[in-house]
Amino acid sequence: MAGDAKQLIQQHMIGLLDExxxxxxxxxxxxxxxxGRGDLQQFRMALPDTAVTKDIGADARIRVEMRREFFxxxxxxxxxxxxxxxxxxxxxxxxxxxQQYIRLIAQVVDKQEERDRLKRQTRRRGxxxxx
Numbered sequence: 001m002a003g004d005a006k007q008l009i010q011q012h013m014i015g016l017l018d019e020x021x022x023x024x025x026x027x028x029x030x031x032x033x034x035x036g037r038g039d040l041q042q043f044r045m046a047l048p049d050t051a052v053t054k055d056i057g058a059d060a061r062i063r064v065e066m067r068r069e070f071f072x073x074x075x076x077x078x079x080x081x082x083x084x085x086x087x088x089x090x091x092x093x094x095x096x097x098x099q100q101y102i103r104l105i106a107q108v109v110d111k112q113e114e115r116d117r118l119k120r121q122t123r124r125r126g127x128x129x130x131x
Contacts, residue, residue, distance in 0.1 A: 031057030
């Protein structure tokens with residue numbers, strides 16, 4: 001089960017980093033606390049290589065806490081950054097740690113989402129035609 005969780009975390013984080021490429025060079029250790037039925041699984045992920053180990057992650061600058069079932073559901077459905085933001089605001093995901101890192105990640109994600117919105121609007125309108 002833990003091997004599956006490590007793989008899921010790594011695959012999902014690679015997908016999120018592809019969605020927000022500005023986060024790829026970030027050097028950061030993130031601890032994941034997955035709360036299951038009567039137990040707690042802890043994982044440590046080191047960025048930028050997304051190396052995931054089953055470890056308490058004592059050196060983690062950010063800790064992410066959620067129910068294991070919820071993470072499995074989000075990973076199964078290929079959750080994007082907008083889905084994670086909604087889960088955070090709904091209280092299904094708790095993020096603690098160094099506030100500067102948390103704010104930095106939020107700002108980078110906001111800017112990427114804004115760029116994506118502008119690209120979608122430009123595509124809908126089509127190229128500007130000079131007359």
